[in-house]
Every structure is written in structure tokens, then in C-alpha cells.
Amino acid sequence: MLDIAPEAQVDITNHYRNVYDANAAVIGIYGQLMGIADRYMVLNxxxxxxxxPTNNADQYLREISTHxxxxxxxxxxxxxxxKIILNCNDALKNFDIMLKDAKFRRDEYNQRYADVAAVRAWLYLQLGIHWGSVPxxxxxLETVEDLKDESKFPRIPFNDMLDKLIATLANGYLDVYTTSASTTGSTSTSLNTTVDGYPTNLFFINKRCLLGDLYLWRGKYSDAATQYRYVSETGYRTDPGAVNAFWQYKVTYSNFSINYSRPGDETSLIDDNTTVTGWRSIFGAQPGTDINSEWIWTLPFDKNFQPVNPFIDLFSNQGGRYLLTASKLALDNWNSQTQSNGFPYDARGRLTVKTIGGQPVIAKQLYYYLNGTTLVPTxxxxxxxxxxxxxxxxxxxxxAEAACRDNYVDVAYALTNAGVLQVFSGIFPTVAAISTGRNVPADATNIMITNRPAPYDLxxxxxxxxxxxxxxxxxxGTRSRANLPNLPISYINGGPGLGxxxxxxxxxxxxxxxxxxxxxxxxxxDLLRIALRRNDASFVATKVYQKLLRDGNPQAGAALNKLSSLDGLYLPFKL
Incomplete structure (x- = not known):
């Protein structure tokens, strides 16, 4: 009687029988990942x-803000x-067993193993960013408690961990999941399919973006740029004749620009997320060809399934607890910009933070929850x-950051600011001039505009x-797409090609x-990476100090002192 198999749950001996079980393990890990979305947002x-923090925040959120x-x-x-890392380790161990026992094909193994290893690498990157040296x-292992034995699992320096993560990713499968002949229904073995009505092509971490970021953290700038360029050229490389071949994964003049329906009238800012119109639609329009040209990795919170969207509790003052909001420094940063049309603010600030009920609300993460016009929850x-x-x-x-640190400052300037064609033709034409082909060499096919070595020969x-x-x-570039003027040409010492x-x-x-x-x-x-690169903790410390100072927080000075050493930039590590 005691040997009867349980009926209400799957016994562990029946896990990992075939590719469908492997798929379930991968999807389950992403479900667990969604459970730390609030932690990811708060820490970063x-x-x-x-x-x-707002007045509603408890002492723990205030401690995070003041360090x-x-x-x-x-x-x-x-x-x-x-906990998620150990689940990743368990899945990877069982994938090895499945391959040995011929329970799925080598290509199926390669893709799923690389995906779970990438999630694990992303988690380790987060641990390194916030705690520095970690096991x-x-x-x-069975439980996190096993990690407390430091003789078996010593903490290693952040850079050593980055080297291990890079080695694991760089030697694995790096591309996105392929589709199978049948991508829906019970016969499909592909993870590029549909789950609960959601297409999964954007569920999974982009391994080349992650590898590029690991290289960027490690100071291997050309390697980072190589990965970034590869992803940026996805549309053109895979289907050069497609509508979005020139748009996908590049910041282009497109539907996502800051635009006004009536030139010179700031009340006509396109402020909509129900259709793919304007910059705000990045954060609220439904997935489709256009929106997929901007999104690379995104996970949906569905109203019918766990986990519950944590961003509503964090940010919303309607149906949420309204715990966090924009700092005064952030608002000042947007308001210190001047648009190309003379409006004295960066309109992205007005689309990111909304005044709702007299309170500043971070709306960027709420546009699927709020009505697009009234900003009231449906x-x-x-x-x-x-x-x-x-x-x-x-x-x-x-x-752009990788190119800059690799001493291709003109390429970085183009990517950030004015556009590759504008900078490297040496003429800085308007977007309208580009679209009509004016002010470019008559025989443009015989002139390589970016005369730089790979990966910067764009x-x-x-x-x-x-x-x-x-x-x-x-x-x-993001500045031009945001309707902001070019940065001073002196940033590249008078012109392209001059350092x-x-x-x-x-x-x-x-x-x-x-x-x-x-x-x-x-x-x-982003702040920590620069501080470590320059060996200068003040790069972070002064910015946090300014936040607290402008918010009127009396702990601003103490935070400045604490963050003035690189060791002070990390959280205390305790398992």
C-alpha cells in the first residue's frame, strides 16, 4: 500500500522523460524568475x-534608498x-542525463541547456552587481542552506565569476529558438510557440545580448560590440527584404519617436499606448511586427495566472500601494533638456511619469493596467x-558604451546621438533629408560611410x-528619436575620425x-559599471547624494560617505 504512486502530483522519478518535460522545466524556471521581478526593480x-520611496514605503525600502x-x-x-540558480543546476544535470539516455536530440539539448545556463548567468550577474563577491x-544542491558551508563554496571575486559566465555562454548555443514544423498544439516540440495565448518568441533571454553585457562588464569592449552588432542586424541578416529589416533592434526614426501632431504645439504630444504610435507605445501596445522591433526580452503578467504583477503594488496609487516614485533628481534631469523644437524639457519624462491624483506616478510599468486615455485602471x-x-x-x-571605451568615440556619438549616416557622411542632415536621399553621395553604393574596422564598420x-x-x-540614436538636438560636436574633437x-x-x-x-x-x-571601470566610487556616490539631497533626506551626507569607497557600493552578503 505504501508503494502506490501519488495521483495528485508527478513523482520525481517521472520527471525529465522527454523533450516535453524538458520544455516544462525551462518554462517553469522562467515562471520562478518572474517571482523576483519586484526585487530586480527595487535593487536596480x-x-x-x-x-x-513614497510616504507609504516601509523602513526596508527606505533603507535600500539610503544605503x-x-x-x-x-x-x-x-x-x-x-533558489532559482539551484533549480537551474538541477535542470542542467537532468538535461545531461536525458542526452546520455537518448531522451532527446542533441540540437534540442543544446538549445535548452544554453537557455537555462543563460538564465543562471543572468542571475549570477545580478548577484555580482549587488553583493560583489558571492559563492x-x-x-x-538540495537547498540554499547547503551553500552556507564556505569551505565548499567560497565567495569568488566578481571578475572571476564573469570569466566563468563568459566561458559557459560563449561555448554554447547562442541564437534564438528555432521553430518546428508544428509550432502549436500538443505535437510541437519547439519552445518558440504559443503558451496561454502568448507568443513565446520574446519570453527567452537573448543570449547574445547577455554575453555582450558580460563582456562589457569585463572590459572586453570589442567582443561586447561584436555581440551587440550581431543582434542589432538580426532583421537585415535573416530577412533583408522584410518590412522591419532596417528597423528591428535599431533605434530608428519610426513610430516610437517623440512626435507632435501639430508642429509647435506642445499640447499635441502623441501620448498614447493603445496603438503603435509614439514613444509611449513601447510600453503599452500589444505585441506585433512593429513592437517586436523594439522588444528583445519581455515576460507577461497575466490577470488569470500567478505570479501577480508586482509593479502595480510598487508604483500605482490606484489599486496598488504606491510605494515608489520618481526622485526629484530624475524629474530635474528630464526638465533640464531642450527639444529640437525649443520645448524646454525631455518629453520622455512626461510619458514615463504621470501626475495621477496629484501624485507623481511611474507609469512606464503600468500602461497595460491603466486605461490609455483616462489613466484609471480598467x-x-x-x-x-x-x-x-x-x-x-x-x-x-x-x-555605444562599448564603442566609446574601445576608443571609437565617433561611433559611440553616432549610436547615441545623431545616427550613423548623419555622422559618417559628415553633413548632419535632418531626418527628412535622409528619407529623401538628399545630401548623400550620388554613388553611395561605392562609398563605405563608416570607415572603421569590424565590429564598427556599420x-x-x-x-x-x-x-x-x-x-x-x-x-x-535615442536622442534624435526623443526629439533632442545633437550633443556638441566637440565630443569627437571637431569631427568623425579624429578620436x-x-x-x-x-x-x-x-x-x-x-x-x-x-x-x-x-x-x-550602469552606474556601478562606470565606477568600477574608473576605480572611482564617487561616480555613484555623488548621484545618490544628489537624489537624497533634492528629496530633502537628512541621510544624504551619510550615504555619500558610505558610498565613497568601492566596497561600500555592495550589499552585505548573508545567506
């Missing part, structure tokens, strides 16, 4: 300079990351949304005698990161 944004973390602060606990384990009990993890603007700005040629379109001819001021351009890229990517989980990492 609230620790930095653009987000502040006064107490021993029992739940947000500073690394165990939730390690690195690839064994399939149904406060239906907390749908998306976790936007990586998009073309992230890719573009990281590509082909932006645009000619009609004969007709030719280079893959980068539509790229314009440039690496530090000045790098500072401009990090500033642009904040304006474009605020509240997408990138900020602390």
Missing part, C-alpha cells in the same frame, strides 16, 4: 538615483536568486502587465544610383541611459 532602481540596510532587510536577501555553484482586480527586461534602446546604448549607405540601402541607414574624449562621451551615454531607460532595471548596474 531604488539603490540608484532616479527612484525614491543603510539592516541585517533583516528582506530586499537585501540573496537567497531568492540562489559560485553549478552543483545540483479593472483594479485585473493586474495584467509586462516585465520589460531588454529592448533595442538598451542594446543601442550598451553598444553600413549606413543610402543611394539611388543605383538603389542601395545599408542595414544602418535608418538608425538615428574623441572618452570620459565626456561616456558620461553623456550614462546620462542618456537615465533619460531613456529609467525604471527598467538598468540604472544601478
Amino acid at each position: 532602481e531604488l539603490r540608484a538615483d532616479l527612484m525614491s 543603510t540596510v539592516s541585517a533583516n532587510n528582506p530586499w537585501a536577501d540573496p537567497k531568492p536568486f540562489y 559560485y555553484v553549478t552543483d545540483a 479593472n483594479v482586480l485585473q493586474k495584467q502587465g509586462r516585465w520589460l527586461l531588454y529592448r533595442s534602446a538598451t542594446l543601442n546604448l550598451h553598444f 553600413d549606413a549607405r543610402y543611394g539611388d544610383v543605383p538603389t542601395y540601402r545599408g542595414p544602418w541607414h535608418r538608425q538615428i 574623441g574624449d572618452v570620459t565626456t562621451m561616456e558620461n553623456a551615454i550614462i546620462d542618456e541611459d537615465g533619460l531613456e531607460l529609467a525604471y527598467e532595471g538598468q540604472r544601478w548596474g
Whole structure:
């Protein structure tokens, strides 16, 4: 009687029987990953300079913001990351067994193994960013408690861990999941399919973007740029005749630009997320050809399934607890810009943060929950949304950072600011001039505009005698897409090809990161990476100090002192 198999659950001996079980393991790991979305946002944004706690926040969120973390602060606990890592290790061990026992094909194994290994690498990157030196384990341990034995699992330096992660990823399968002959229904073995009505092509981490980021953290800039360029040219490489071949994963003049329906009338800012119209639609339009040209990795929170979208509790003052909001420094940064039409602010700020009920609300993460026009929840009990993890603007700005540090400051300037064609034709034409082919060499097909070595030889040629379109001819940079004027040409010492001021351009890229990517989980990492690269903790410390100072927080000075050493930039590690 005691040997009867349980009927209500799958016995462990029946796990990993075939490719469908392997698929279920992969999807299950992503489900677990969604459970730390709130932790990812809090650690990567609230620790930095653009987000502040509201009056509703408890002491633990306030500690994160002021860098006064107490021993029992739940947000500073690394165990939730390690729990998923151990599940990844278990899946990888069983994938090895399945392959040995011929339970799935080598290509099926390669794809699923690489995907889970990439999720594990992403989790380790987060641990390194926030805790510095941490235990690195690839064994399939039973519980996180096993990690407490430091004699078996010592903490290793961040750079050593980066080397291990790079080696694992670089030697594995790097491309996106392929489709099978049958991509839906019970006969499909592909993970590029449909689950609960959601196409899964954007569920899975982009391994080349992740590898590029690991190289960027490790200071291998040419290697990073090589990966970023490969992803950027996905559309053109796979289907050069497609509609989005020149748009996909590049920041182009497109439907995602800051636009006004009536020139000169600032009340006519296109402020809509129900269709693919304007910059705000990046964060609220439904998936489709256009939106997929911007999104690279995004996970959906469905109103009918767990886990519940945590961003509503964090940010919304309607149906949520409204715990976090934009810092005054963030608002000041947007308001210090001047648009090309003379309007004295960066309109991205007004589309990222909305005044709702007299309170500043981070709306960027709420546009699937709020009515697109009234900004009132359609149904406060239906907390749908998306976790936007990586998009073309992230890719573009990281590509620019790599190029800048690799001493191709002119390439970095083009990617961030004015566009490859505009910079390397030497004429800075308007977007309208590019679209009509004016101000470019008559025989553009015989002139390589970016006369740089790979991976910086970006082909932006645009000619009609004969007709030719280079893959980068539509790229314009985040500043131009945001309707902001070009940065001073002095950033590249008077013109393309003459070198440039690496530090000045790098500072401009990090500033642009904040304006474009605020509240997408990138900020602390972007600041920390520069501080480590320059061996200068003040790069982070002064920004956090300014946040606290402008918010009127009396702990601003203490935070400045704590963060003035590189060791002070990390959370206390305790399992």
C-alpha cells in the first residue's frame, strides 16, 4: 500500500522523460524568475538615483534608498536568486542525463541547456552587481542552506565569476529558438510557440545580448560590440527584404519617436499606448511586427495566472500601494533638456511619469493596467502587465558604451546621438533629408560611410544610383528619436575620425541611459559599471547624494560617505 504512486502530483522519478518535460522545466524556471521581478526593480532602481520611496514605503525600502540596510532587510536577501540558480543546476544535470539516455536530440539539448545556463548567468550577474563577491555553484544542491558551508563554496571575486559566465555562454548555443514544423498544439516540440495565448518568441533571454553585457562588464569592449552588432542586424541578416529589416533592434526614426501632431504645439504630444504610435507605445501596445522591433526580452503578467504583477503594488496609487516614485533628481534631469523644437524639457519624462491624483506616478510599468486615455485602471482586480527586461534602446546604448571605451568615440556619438549616416557622411542632415536621399553621395553604393574596422564598420549607405540601402541607414540614436538636438560636436574633437574624449562621451551615454531607460532595471548596474571601470566610487556616490539631497533626506551626507569607497557600493552578503 505504501508503494502506490501519488495521483495528485508527478513523482520525481517521472520527471525529465522527454523533450516535453524538458520544455516544462525551462518554462517553469522562467515562471520562478518572474517571482523576483519586484526585487530586480527595487535593487536596480531604488539603490540608484532616479527612484525614491513614497510616504507609504516601509523602513526596508527606505533603507535600500539610503544605503543603510539592516541585517533583516528582506530586499537585501540573496537567497531568492540562489533558489532559482539551484533549480537551474538541477535542470542542467537532468538535461545531461536525458542526452546520455537518448531522451532527446542533441540540437534540442543544446538549445535548452544554453537557455537555462543563460538564465543562471543572468542571475549570477545580478548577484555580482549587488553583493560583489558571492559563492559560485553549478552543483545540483538540495537547498540554499547547503551553500552556507564556505569551505565548499567560497565567495569568488566578481571578475572571476564573469570569466566563468563568459566561458559557459560563449561555448554554447547562442541564437534564438528555432521553430518546428508544428509550432502549436500538443505535437510541437519547439519552445518558440504559443503558451496561454502568448507568443513565446520574446519570453527567452537573448543570449547574445547577455554575453555582450558580460563582456562589457569585463572590459572586453570589442567582443561586447561584436555581440551587440550581431543582434542589432538580426532583421537585415535573416530577412533583408522584410518590412522591419532596417528597423528591428535599431533605434530608428519610426513610430516610437517623440512626435507632435501639430508642429509647435506642445499640447499635441502623441501620448498614447493603445496603438503603435509614439514613444509611449513601447510600453503599452500589444505585441506585433512593429513592437517586436523594439522588444528583445519581455515576460507577461497575466490577470488569470500567478505570479501577480508586482509593479502595480510598487508604483500605482490606484489599486496598488504606491510605494515608489520618481526622485526629484530624475524629474530635474528630464526638465533640464531642450527639444529640437525649443520645448524646454525631455518629453520622455512626461510619458514615463504621470501626475495621477496629484501624485507623481511611474507609469512606464503600468500602461497595460491603466486605461490609455483616462489613466484609471480598467479593472483594479485585473493586474495584467509586462516585465520589460531588454529592448533595442538598451542594446543601442550598451553598444555605444562599448564603442566609446574601445576608443571609437565617433561611433559611440553616432549610436547615441545623431545616427550613423548623419555622422559618417559628415553633413548632419535632418531626418527628412535622409528619407529623401538628399545630401548623400550620388554613388553611395561605392562609398563605405563608416570607415572603421569590424565590429564598427556599420553600413549606413543610402543611394539611388543605383538603389542601395545599408542595414544602418535608418538608425538615428535615442536622442534624435526623443526629439533632442545633437550633443556638441566637440565630443569627437571637431569631427568623425579624429578620436574623441572618452570620459565626456561616456558620461553623456550614462546620462542618456537615465533619460531613456529609467525604471527598467538598468540604472544601478550602469552606474556601478562606470565606477568600477574608473576605480572611482564617487561616480555613484555623488548621484545618490544628489537624489537624497533634492528629496530633502537628512541621510544624504551619510550615504555619500558610505558610498565613497568601492566596497561600500555592495550589499552585505548573508545567506
